Amino acid sequence: MNIKQQFKEGLITQNPVTVQLLGMCSTMAITTMLFNGLGMGVSVLIILTLSNIFISALRKIIPNKIRIACYIVVIATFVTMVDLLLQAFVPALADSLGVFIPLIVVNCIILGRAEAFASKNDIAASAVDGIAQGVGYTIILVVMCVVREFLGSGTVMGGLLELQDGALRFGLGTAAGIRVLPEGIPALGMALPVGGFLMLAAVIAFMQWALAKGEKKKNKEVAK
Amino acid sequence: MGDLITKLLSISLGAILVNNFILAQFLGICPFMGVSKKMDTALGMGMAVIFVMGLASAVCYPINKFLLVNPALYGDGPNLGFMQTIVYILVIASLVQFVEMFLQKAMPALYSSLGIYLPLITTNCAVLGVVLLNTQNNYSFIESVVYGVTGGIGFLLAIVLFASVRERLEFSECPKAFEGFPIALVTAGLIALAFMGFTGMRIW
Numbered sequence: 116m117n118i119k120q121q122f123k124e125g126l127i128t129q130n131p132v133t134v135q136l137l138g139m140c141s142t143m144a145i146t147t148m149l150f151n152g153l154g155m156g157v158s159v160l161i162i163l164t165l166s167n168i169f170i171s172a173l174r175k176i177i178p179n180k181i182r183i184a185c186y187i188v189v190i191a192t193f194v195t196m197v198d199l200l201l202q203a204f205v206p207a208l209a210d211s212l213g214v215f216i217p218l219i220v221v222n223c224i225i226l227g228r229a230e231a232f233a234s235k236n237d238i239a240a241s242a243v244d245g246i247a248q249g250v251g252y253t254i255i256l257v258v259m260c261v262v263r264e265f266l267g268s269g270t271v272m273g274g275l276l277e278l279q280d281g282a283l284r285f286g287l288g289t290a291a292g293i294r295v296l297p298e299g300i301p302a303l304g305m306a307l308p309v310g311g312f313l314m315l316a317a318v319i320a321f322m323q324w325a326l327a328k329g330e331k332k333k334n335k336e337v338a339k
Numbered sequence: 340m341g342d343l344i345t346k347l348l349s350i351s352l353g354a355i356l357v358n359n360f361i362l363a364q365f366l367g368i369c370p371f372m373g374v375s376k377k378m379d380t381a382l383g384m385g386m387a388v389i390f391v392m393g394l395a396s397a398v399c400y401p402i403n404k405f406l407l408v409n410p411a412l413y414g415d416g417p418n419l420g421f422m423q424t425i426v427y428i429l430v431i432a433s434l435v436q437f438v439e440m441f442l443q444k445a446m447p448a449l450y451s452s453l454g455i456y457l458p459l460i461t462t463n464c465a466v467l468g469v470v471l472l473n474t475q476n477n478y479s480f481i482e483s484v485v486y487g488v489t490g491g492i493g494f495l496l497a498i499v500l501f502a503s504v505r506e507r508l509e510f511s512e513c514p515k516a517f518e519g520f521p522i523a524l525v526t527a528g529l530i531a532l533a534f535m536g537f538t539g540m541r542i543w
Contacts, residue, residue, distance in 0.1 A: 136520060139372065140464050144365035183461075184432055191425040199421060214471050217424040221464045223369055307535065308363055312528030316521040324516035 118243050125247025131224045132255040132315075133322035138224040141215050142256060143311030147267065148292065150274020152260030154208040156253025158201070158216065162193045163225050163252075164245035169193075170233040171241035177234075186229045191220045207274075207287060224252060259314050267306030269296030347485050350478075354489040357540055360465045361497040362531040367465030371498055372523065374459075381502035384459075385495030389488060391438065391460050392469050395431050396487030399470045400480050402430060427470050432461045465494055500530055 131137050141159075145151045169189050170177075177185045198216045201209045209216060219225070228248055233241040264273050270292030277284050277291045304310050360366045367388070374384045406412075407419040407426065439457045442450040460466060469490045473483040504526050513522045 136372070137369075139368045140365050143368065184429075187428055187432060187461075188425065191428050195421060195424050198424065214468060214475065217471055218366075218464050218468060220424055220428050221462045221467050223462060226462060304532075308365065309528045309532045309535065311365065312524050312531055316517070316524035316528065319524070320514075320516040320521040323518075323521065327516070 121240070121243050122247045122250075125244070125249075125251040126254065127251075128326070129248075130251045130255065130322065131227075131248050132252060133319050134326075135224075135227065136319075137227050138222045138252065139315065141218070141222060142252075142259065143308070143315055145212055145215055146256055146259040146263055146311065146314070147306050148264045148273030149257065149260045149271070150208070150287070151211055152256035153253070153275075154201075154205070155212060155215065156249070156256045158197050159219060159222065159224065159252055160246065160249030162190065162197055162219055163228060163249045164242055165193050166190045166225055167228060167233040167241040167245035168238055170229045171236060171238045174234050182234065183226075183230075186226060187220065190225050190229070194219045205287065211274075224248065255318060259311075259318060263305050263310055263314050264292065265295065265301075267301055267303060267310055268292070269298070269301035270294050343481070347482065350482060350486050351489040352540065354486055355493040355496060356534065356537040359493045359497055359534055360468070360490050361494060362527075362534045364468070366468040367463050367494055370459060370463050371494075371501065371527070372520070375498050375502040375505055375523075378499070378502050378506060381498045382495075385491070385498050387457055387460060388463065388465065388494045389491030391431075391435060391457075392466055392491040392494075393484055393488040394438070395427075395434055395466050395470055396473055396483040397480075398434060399427055399430055400473065400478075400483045402426060403474055423471070423474060428467060431466055431470070435461045465490065497530070497534075501527060504530070 125131070129135060132139065132142050138159075141155055145155050166186075166189050170186060173185075173189075194217060197219075198209070201216060228244060232244045236244070261271065264270055273292030275285065275287070276293060278293055302310075305314070354360070358364055361368065361371050370384055370388070375381045403423065403426075407422060409418070413419070435457060439450075442457075469487050473486060478486060505523060508522060508526065517525070
Protein backbone atom coordinates (compact mmCIF):
# COMPACT_ATOMS: atom_id res chain seq x y z
CA MET A 116 0.00 0.00 0.00
CA ASN A 117 1.25 3.46 -0.83
CA ILE A 118 -0.90 5.59 1.42
CA LYS A 119 1.78 8.25 1.61
CA GLN A 120 1.84 8.54 -2.16
CA GLN A 121 -1.97 8.80 -2.32
CA PHE A 122 -2.01 11.59 0.25
CA LYS A 123 0.73 13.45 -1.57
CA GLU A 124 -1.33 13.26 -4.76
CA GLY A 125 -4.57 14.33 -3.08
CA LEU A 126 -3.03 17.24 -1.22
CA ILE A 127 -0.49 18.56 -3.71
CA THR A 128 0.39 17.01 -7.05
CA GLN A 129 -3.16 15.91 -7.98
CA ASN A 130 -5.12 18.33 -5.80
CA PRO A 131 -8.76 18.18 -6.98
CA VAL A 132 -9.27 21.94 -7.13
CA THR A 133 -5.94 23.48 -8.06
CA VAL A 134 -4.53 20.80 -10.37
CA GLN A 135 -7.49 18.78 -11.66
CA LEU A 136 -9.63 21.95 -11.77
CA LEU A 137 -12.77 20.17 -10.54
CA GLY A 138 -15.55 21.32 -8.25
CA MET A 139 -15.03 25.00 -8.80
CA CYS A 140 -18.66 26.09 -8.33
CA SER A 141 -18.74 25.36 -4.62
CA THR A 142 -15.13 26.47 -4.15
CA MET A 143 -15.93 29.99 -5.26
CA ALA A 144 -19.52 30.27 -4.09
CA ILE A 145 -19.40 29.43 -0.41
CA THR A 146 -15.91 30.47 0.73
CA THR A 147 -16.96 33.71 2.43
CA MET A 148 -16.39 32.62 6.02
CA LEU A 149 -14.49 29.83 7.73
CA PHE A 150 -17.57 28.01 9.05
CA ASN A 151 -19.04 27.58 5.55
CA GLY A 152 -15.79 26.34 4.02
CA LEU A 153 -15.08 23.89 6.80
CA GLY A 154 -18.65 22.56 6.77
CA MET A 155 -18.69 22.15 3.00
CA GLY A 156 -15.24 20.54 2.98
CA VAL A 157 -16.13 18.00 5.66
CA SER A 158 -19.47 17.19 4.00
CA VAL A 159 -17.74 16.53 0.68
CA LEU A 160 -15.01 14.53 2.45
CA ILE A 161 -17.60 12.24 4.05
CA ILE A 162 -19.69 11.82 0.88
CA LEU A 163 -16.60 11.26 -1.28
CA THR A 164 -15.19 8.57 1.04
CA LEU A 165 -18.51 6.75 1.40
CA SER A 166 -19.32 6.82 -2.31
CA ASN A 167 -15.78 5.70 -3.18
CA ILE A 168 -16.09 2.71 -0.82
CA PHE A 169 -19.54 1.81 -2.10
CA ILE A 170 -18.71 2.15 -5.79
CA SER A 171 -15.49 0.21 -5.35
CA ALA A 172 -17.43 -2.60 -3.65
CA LEU A 173 -19.93 -2.67 -6.51
CA ARG A 174 -17.41 -2.20 -9.32
CA LYS A 175 -17.73 -5.77 -10.60
CA ILE A 176 -21.55 -5.72 -10.56
CA ILE A 177 -22.23 -2.36 -12.22
CA PRO A 178 -22.64 -2.82 -16.00
CA ASN A 179 -20.21 -0.72 -17.95
CA LYS A 180 -22.82 0.94 -20.18
CA ILE A 181 -24.91 2.52 -17.45
CA ARG A 182 -22.13 3.09 -14.93
CA ILE A 183 -22.45 6.89 -14.82
CA ALA A 184 -26.15 6.67 -13.95
CA CYS A 185 -25.36 4.11 -11.23
CA TYR A 186 -22.64 6.33 -9.77
CA ILE A 187 -25.02 9.28 -9.71
CA VAL A 188 -27.67 7.29 -7.83
CA VAL A 189 -25.11 6.17 -5.22
CA ILE A 190 -23.77 9.71 -4.81
CA ALA A 191 -27.25 11.25 -4.67
CA THR A 192 -28.22 8.83 -1.89
CA PHE A 193 -25.27 9.83 0.28
CA VAL A 194 -25.85 13.52 -0.47
CA THR A 195 -29.48 13.24 0.62
CA MET A 196 -28.40 11.53 3.85
CA VAL A 197 -25.86 14.24 4.64
CA ASP A 198 -28.37 16.95 3.70
CA LEU A 199 -30.98 15.58 6.09
CA LEU A 200 -28.43 15.07 8.89
CA LEU A 201 -27.20 18.67 8.51
CA GLN A 202 -30.75 20.04 8.54
CA ALA A 203 -31.41 18.11 11.75
CA PHE A 204 -28.20 18.72 13.68
CA VAL A 205 -26.45 21.78 12.18
CA PRO A 206 -29.35 23.85 10.75
CA ALA A 207 -27.17 26.98 10.66
CA LEU A 208 -24.86 25.33 8.13
CA ALA A 209 -27.77 24.00 6.06
CA ASP A 210 -29.17 27.54 5.92
CA SER A 211 -25.98 29.28 4.90
CA LEU A 212 -24.95 26.71 2.27
CA GLY A 213 -28.51 26.45 0.96
CA VAL A 214 -28.78 24.95 -2.50
CA PHE A 215 -25.09 24.04 -2.57
CA ILE A 216 -25.58 20.99 -0.31
CA PRO A 217 -27.90 19.13 -2.74
CA LEU A 218 -25.65 20.36 -5.56
CA ILE A 219 -22.80 18.19 -4.19
CA VAL A 220 -24.48 15.52 -6.37
CA VAL A 221 -23.07 17.19 -9.47
CA ASN A 222 -19.76 18.15 -7.86
CA CYS A 223 -17.36 16.81 -10.48
CA ILE A 224 -14.78 15.77 -7.85
CA ILE A 225 -16.96 12.94 -6.58
CA LEU A 226 -18.05 11.66 -9.99
CA GLY A 227 -14.50 12.13 -11.26
CA ARG A 228 -12.96 10.03 -8.48
CA ALA A 229 -15.64 7.35 -8.91
CA GLU A 230 -14.83 7.08 -12.60
CA ALA A 231 -11.05 7.50 -12.41
CA PHE A 232 -10.22 5.64 -9.21
CA ALA A 233 -12.93 3.77 -7.31
CA SER A 234 -14.14 1.84 -10.36
CA LYS A 235 -10.65 0.38 -10.88
CA ASN A 236 -9.24 -0.18 -7.37
CA ASP A 237 -10.08 -2.20 -4.27
CA ILE A 238 -12.08 -0.92 -1.33
CA ALA A 239 -9.24 0.03 1.02
CA ALA A 240 -7.34 1.99 -1.62
CA SER A 241 -10.57 3.75 -2.69
CA ALA A 242 -11.33 4.74 0.90
CA VAL A 243 -7.84 6.22 1.30
CA ASP A 244 -8.23 8.00 -2.02
CA GLY A 245 -11.55 9.49 -0.90
CA ILE A 246 -10.03 10.77 2.34
CA ALA A 247 -6.90 12.16 0.62
CA GLN A 248 -8.83 13.97 -2.12
CA GLY A 249 -11.43 15.20 0.39
CA VAL A 250 -8.75 16.62 2.67
CA GLY A 251 -7.08 18.28 -0.33
CA TYR A 252 -10.40 19.91 -1.24
CA THR A 253 -11.07 20.99 2.36
CA ILE A 254 -7.63 22.59 2.71
CA ILE A 255 -8.14 24.71 -0.42
CA LEU A 256 -11.59 25.77 0.82
CA VAL A 257 -10.21 26.72 4.23
CA VAL A 258 -7.33 28.74 2.73
CA MET A 259 -9.75 30.61 0.47
CA CYS A 260 -12.17 31.23 3.34
CA VAL A 261 -9.51 32.60 5.65
CA VAL A 262 -8.13 35.03 3.06
CA ARG A 263 -11.50 36.13 1.70
CA GLU A 264 -12.97 36.58 5.16
CA PHE A 265 -9.96 38.59 6.32
CA LEU A 266 -9.86 40.85 3.27
CA GLY A 267 -13.60 41.01 2.63
CA SER A 268 -15.09 41.54 6.07
CA GLY A 269 -12.03 41.98 8.26
CA THR A 270 -12.74 39.07 10.61
CA VAL A 271 -11.26 35.64 11.31
CA MET A 272 -12.93 32.40 12.43
CA GLY A 273 -16.36 33.61 11.24
CA GLY A 274 -19.17 31.31 12.32
CA LEU A 275 -17.02 29.57 14.92
CA LEU A 276 -15.75 32.04 17.52
CA GLU A 277 -16.54 35.58 18.63
CA LEU A 278 -15.40 37.95 21.34
CA GLN A 279 -18.14 38.78 23.81
CA ASP A 280 -17.49 40.89 26.90
CA GLY A 281 -13.81 40.15 26.60
CA ALA A 282 -14.29 36.38 26.55
CA LEU A 283 -14.14 34.00 23.61
CA ARG A 284 -17.52 32.48 22.84
CA PHE A 285 -18.02 29.42 20.66
CA GLY A 286 -21.13 29.58 18.46
CA LEU A 287 -21.67 27.19 15.57
CA GLY A 288 -22.87 29.36 12.71
CA THR A 289 -24.03 32.19 14.95
CA ALA A 290 -20.73 33.74 16.02
CA ALA A 291 -19.74 36.78 13.98
CA GLY A 292 -16.00 36.10 14.05
CA ILE A 293 -13.14 37.99 15.68
CA ARG A 294 -12.67 41.43 14.15
CA VAL A 295 -9.07 42.02 13.06
CA LEU A 296 -9.38 44.95 10.66
CA PRO A 297 -11.47 47.93 11.81
CA GLU A 298 -14.73 48.65 9.97
CA GLY A 299 -14.39 50.52 6.70
CA ILE A 300 -10.98 49.13 5.78
CA PRO A 301 -11.95 45.69 4.35
CA ALA A 302 -12.68 45.54 0.62
CA LEU A 303 -16.23 44.27 0.29
CA GLY A 304 -15.43 43.03 -3.22
CA MET A 305 -13.50 40.09 -1.83
CA ALA A 306 -16.68 38.75 -0.22
CA LEU A 307 -18.66 39.22 -3.47
CA PRO A 308 -18.51 36.91 -6.53
CA VAL A 309 -15.59 38.90 -8.01
CA GLY A 310 -13.48 38.04 -4.99
CA GLY A 311 -14.22 34.35 -5.49
CA PHE A 312 -12.89 34.40 -9.05
CA LEU A 313 -9.79 36.45 -8.17
CA MET A 314 -8.98 34.40 -5.07
CA LEU A 315 -9.22 31.07 -6.89
CA ALA A 316 -7.06 32.48 -9.70
CA ALA A 317 -4.44 33.48 -7.14
CA VAL A 318 -4.50 30.07 -5.42
CA ILE A 319 -4.16 28.17 -8.72
CA ALA A 320 -1.42 30.49 -9.94
CA PHE A 321 0.49 29.95 -6.69
CA MET A 322 0.10 26.19 -7.09
CA GLN A 323 1.35 26.29 -10.71
CA TRP A 324 4.34 28.38 -9.61
CA ALA A 325 5.14 26.04 -6.71
CA LEU A 326 4.78 22.87 -8.81
CA ALA A 327 6.96 24.32 -11.60
CA LYS A 328 9.60 25.25 -9.03
CA GLY A 329 9.54 21.77 -7.51
CA GLU A 330 9.88 20.24 -10.96
CA LYS A 331 12.90 22.42 -11.76
CA LYS A 332 14.61 21.44 -8.52
CA LYS A 333 14.04 17.76 -9.23
CA ASN A 334 15.44 18.11 -12.75
CA LYS A 335 18.55 19.80 -11.38
CA GLU A 336 19.14 16.98 -8.93
CA VAL A 337 18.72 14.41 -11.67
CA ALA A 338 21.20 16.32 -13.85
CA LYS A 339 23.78 16.23 -11.07
CA MET B 340 -52.77 39.02 -15.82
CA GLY B 341 -50.76 42.22 -15.57
CA ASP B 342 -49.37 41.02 -12.26
CA LEU B 343 -48.21 37.76 -13.80
CA ILE B 344 -46.45 39.53 -16.68
CA THR B 345 -44.68 41.90 -14.28
CA LYS B 346 -43.60 38.95 -12.18
CA LEU B 347 -42.35 37.00 -15.21
CA LEU B 348 -40.46 40.05 -16.45
CA SER B 349 -38.77 40.54 -13.11
CA ILE B 350 -37.86 36.83 -12.96
CA SER B 351 -36.35 37.08 -16.45
CA LEU B 352 -34.40 40.23 -15.69
CA GLY B 353 -33.10 38.65 -12.51
CA ALA B 354 -32.05 35.41 -14.20
CA ILE B 355 -30.34 37.08 -17.16
CA LEU B 356 -28.60 40.06 -15.58
CA VAL B 357 -28.93 40.69 -11.85
CA ASN B 358 -28.57 37.14 -10.53
CA ASN B 359 -26.81 35.67 -13.55
CA PHE B 360 -26.37 31.96 -12.95
CA ILE B 361 -22.64 31.96 -13.62
CA LEU B 362 -21.44 35.38 -12.62
CA ALA B 363 -23.51 35.96 -9.50
CA GLN B 364 -24.60 32.52 -8.28
CA PHE B 365 -21.60 30.40 -9.31
CA LEU B 366 -23.70 27.69 -10.91
CA GLY B 367 -22.32 25.98 -14.01
CA ILE B 368 -18.72 27.12 -13.71
CA CYS B 369 -17.27 23.85 -15.05
CA PRO B 370 -18.76 24.06 -18.58
CA PHE B 371 -18.26 27.85 -18.46
CA MET B 372 -14.51 27.32 -18.06
CA GLY B 373 -14.31 24.12 -20.07
CA VAL B 374 -15.97 25.00 -23.38
CA SER B 375 -15.29 28.71 -23.72
CA LYS B 376 -12.06 28.51 -25.69
CA LYS B 377 -13.81 28.99 -29.03
CA MET B 378 -16.76 31.18 -29.92
CA ASP B 379 -18.79 28.61 -31.87
CA THR B 380 -18.50 25.84 -29.27
CA ALA B 381 -19.53 28.34 -26.60
CA LEU B 382 -22.60 29.25 -28.65
CA GLY B 383 -23.49 25.57 -29.11
CA MET B 384 -23.15 24.86 -25.41
CA GLY B 385 -25.24 27.91 -24.52
CA MET B 386 -28.05 26.83 -26.87
CA ALA B 387 -28.02 23.30 -25.47
CA VAL B 388 -28.18 24.65 -21.91
CA ILE B 389 -31.15 26.94 -22.65
CA PHE B 390 -33.01 23.98 -24.13
CA VAL B 391 -32.26 21.53 -21.33
CA MET B 392 -32.83 24.03 -18.51
CA GLY B 393 -36.25 24.98 -19.89
CA LEU B 394 -37.21 21.36 -20.45
CA ALA B 395 -35.95 20.20 -17.04
CA SER B 396 -37.93 22.94 -15.28
CA ALA B 397 -41.06 21.96 -17.21
CA VAL B 398 -40.70 18.23 -16.49
CA CYS B 399 -39.60 18.41 -12.85
CA TYR B 400 -42.41 20.76 -11.80
CA PRO B 401 -45.29 18.27 -12.29
CA ILE B 402 -43.19 15.40 -10.90
CA ASN B 403 -42.56 17.31 -7.70
CA LYS B 404 -46.09 18.72 -7.48
CA PHE B 405 -48.08 15.57 -8.24
CA LEU B 406 -45.80 12.75 -7.08
CA LEU B 407 -43.45 13.92 -4.36
CA VAL B 408 -45.38 16.48 -2.30
CA ASN B 409 -48.99 15.93 -3.37
CA PRO B 410 -51.26 16.33 -0.30
CA ALA B 411 -53.87 14.09 -1.96
CA LEU B 412 -51.39 11.20 -1.83
CA TYR B 413 -49.79 11.73 1.56
CA GLY B 414 -52.35 13.74 3.52
CA ASP B 415 -50.74 15.69 6.36
CA GLY B 416 -48.16 12.99 7.03
CA PRO B 417 -44.57 12.90 5.81
CA ASN B 418 -44.18 13.11 2.04
CA LEU B 419 -41.44 12.20 -0.38
CA GLY B 420 -40.00 15.73 -0.50
CA PHE B 421 -36.68 14.43 0.79
CA MET B 422 -36.27 12.43 -2.44
CA GLN B 423 -36.15 15.59 -4.55
CA THR B 424 -32.40 15.60 -5.16
CA ILE B 425 -32.27 11.97 -6.31
CA VAL B 426 -35.41 12.20 -8.44
CA TYR B 427 -34.34 15.46 -10.10
CA ILE B 428 -30.88 14.26 -11.05
CA LEU B 429 -32.31 11.04 -12.51
CA VAL B 430 -34.93 13.00 -14.46
CA ILE B 431 -32.24 15.33 -15.81
CA ALA B 432 -29.93 12.47 -16.76
CA SER B 433 -32.65 10.58 -18.63
CA LEU B 434 -33.97 13.80 -20.17
CA VAL B 435 -30.55 14.58 -21.60
CA GLN B 436 -30.33 11.04 -22.96
CA PHE B 437 -33.76 11.34 -24.62
CA VAL B 438 -33.01 14.75 -26.07
CA GLU B 439 -29.81 13.33 -27.51
CA MET B 440 -31.58 10.39 -29.16
CA PHE B 441 -34.41 12.61 -30.43
CA LEU B 442 -32.06 15.17 -31.96
CA GLN B 443 -29.98 12.45 -33.57
CA LYS B 444 -33.07 11.17 -35.41
CA ALA B 445 -35.02 14.36 -36.02
CA MET B 446 -32.43 17.13 -36.39
CA PRO B 447 -29.07 15.63 -37.30
CA ALA B 448 -27.61 19.03 -38.19
CA LEU B 449 -28.30 20.48 -34.74
CA TYR B 450 -27.18 17.22 -33.15
CA SER B 451 -23.78 17.27 -34.81
CA SER B 452 -23.26 20.93 -33.92
CA LEU B 453 -24.04 20.28 -30.24
CA GLY B 454 -21.93 17.14 -30.35
CA ILE B 455 -20.34 16.12 -27.08
CA TYR B 456 -21.84 19.01 -25.12
CA LEU B 457 -25.20 17.37 -24.63
CA PRO B 458 -24.06 14.50 -22.37
CA LEU B 459 -21.89 16.96 -20.41
CA ILE B 460 -25.00 18.91 -19.43
CA THR B 461 -26.07 16.16 -17.02
CA THR B 462 -23.36 17.21 -14.60
CA ASN B 463 -23.91 20.92 -15.17
CA CYS B 464 -24.89 22.28 -11.79
CA ALA B 465 -26.86 25.12 -13.40
CA VAL B 466 -29.48 22.60 -14.58
CA LEU B 467 -29.92 20.85 -11.22
CA GLY B 468 -29.60 24.26 -9.57
CA VAL B 469 -32.45 25.83 -11.52
CA VAL B 470 -34.78 22.94 -10.70
CA LEU B 471 -33.89 23.05 -7.00
CA LEU B 472 -34.32 26.84 -6.93
CA ASN B 473 -37.74 26.54 -8.62
CA THR B 474 -38.83 24.26 -5.79
CA GLN B 475 -37.22 26.41 -3.12
CA ASN B 476 -38.87 29.60 -4.42
CA ASN B 477 -42.27 27.91 -4.83
CA TYR B 478 -42.54 28.99 -8.45
CA SER B 479 -45.66 28.05 -10.41
CA PHE B 480 -45.37 26.07 -13.66
CA ILE B 481 -45.10 29.12 -15.93
CA GLU B 482 -42.67 30.86 -13.59
CA SER B 483 -40.51 27.72 -13.43
CA VAL B 484 -40.28 27.41 -17.21
CA VAL B 485 -39.55 31.12 -17.63
CA TYR B 486 -36.88 30.96 -14.92
CA GLY B 487 -35.33 27.92 -16.62
CA VAL B 488 -35.25 29.43 -20.10
CA THR B 489 -34.06 32.88 -19.02
CA GLY B 490 -31.48 31.31 -16.73
CA GLY B 491 -30.19 29.51 -19.81
CA ILE B 492 -30.15 32.79 -21.74
CA GLY B 493 -28.08 34.32 -18.93
CA PHE B 494 -25.69 31.38 -19.22
CA LEU B 495 -25.44 31.89 -23.00
CA LEU B 496 -24.78 35.61 -22.55
CA ALA B 497 -22.02 35.02 -20.00
CA ILE B 498 -20.30 32.21 -21.91
CA VAL B 499 -20.37 34.09 -25.25
CA LEU B 500 -18.97 37.26 -23.66
CA PHE B 501 -16.29 35.22 -21.93
CA ALA B 502 -15.38 33.21 -25.04
CA SER B 503 -14.90 36.36 -27.12
CA VAL B 504 -12.52 37.78 -24.52
CA ARG B 505 -10.73 34.48 -24.10
CA GLU B 506 -9.98 34.10 -27.82
CA ARG B 507 -7.85 37.22 -27.53
CA LEU B 508 -6.21 36.05 -24.32
CA GLU B 509 -4.35 33.34 -26.23
CA PHE B 510 -2.14 35.91 -27.91
CA SER B 511 -1.42 38.15 -24.95
CA GLU B 512 1.47 37.84 -22.55
CA CYS B 513 0.98 37.40 -18.83
CA PRO B 514 3.08 36.31 -15.83
CA LYS B 515 4.14 32.69 -16.21
CA ALA B 516 2.36 31.38 -13.12
CA PHE B 517 -0.93 32.90 -14.35
CA GLU B 518 -0.73 31.34 -17.80
CA GLY B 519 -3.73 29.35 -18.94
CA PHE B 520 -6.38 28.81 -16.33
CA PRO B 521 -5.72 31.47 -13.67
CA ILE B 522 -5.72 34.37 -16.13
CA ALA B 523 -9.03 33.09 -17.51
CA LEU B 524 -10.43 33.15 -13.97
CA VAL B 525 -9.25 36.72 -13.50
CA THR B 526 -11.00 37.65 -16.76
CA ALA B 527 -14.19 35.97 -15.57
CA GLY B 528 -13.87 37.89 -12.31
CA LEU B 529 -13.70 41.17 -14.22
CA ILE B 530 -16.82 40.24 -16.21
CA ALA B 531 -18.53 39.42 -12.90
CA LEU B 532 -17.47 42.85 -11.62
CA ALA B 533 -19.11 44.45 -14.66
CA PHE B 534 -22.30 42.47 -14.05
CA MET B 535 -22.38 43.73 -10.47
CA GLY B 536 -23.44 47.04 -11.99
CA PHE B 537 -26.89 45.50 -12.53
CA THR B 538 -27.36 44.92 -8.79
CA GLY B 539 -30.45 46.66 -7.48
CA MET B 540 -32.17 46.86 -10.87
CA ARG B 541 -35.86 46.05 -10.46
CA ILE B 542 -39.10 46.18 -12.38
CA TRP B 543 -41.77 47.97 -10.38
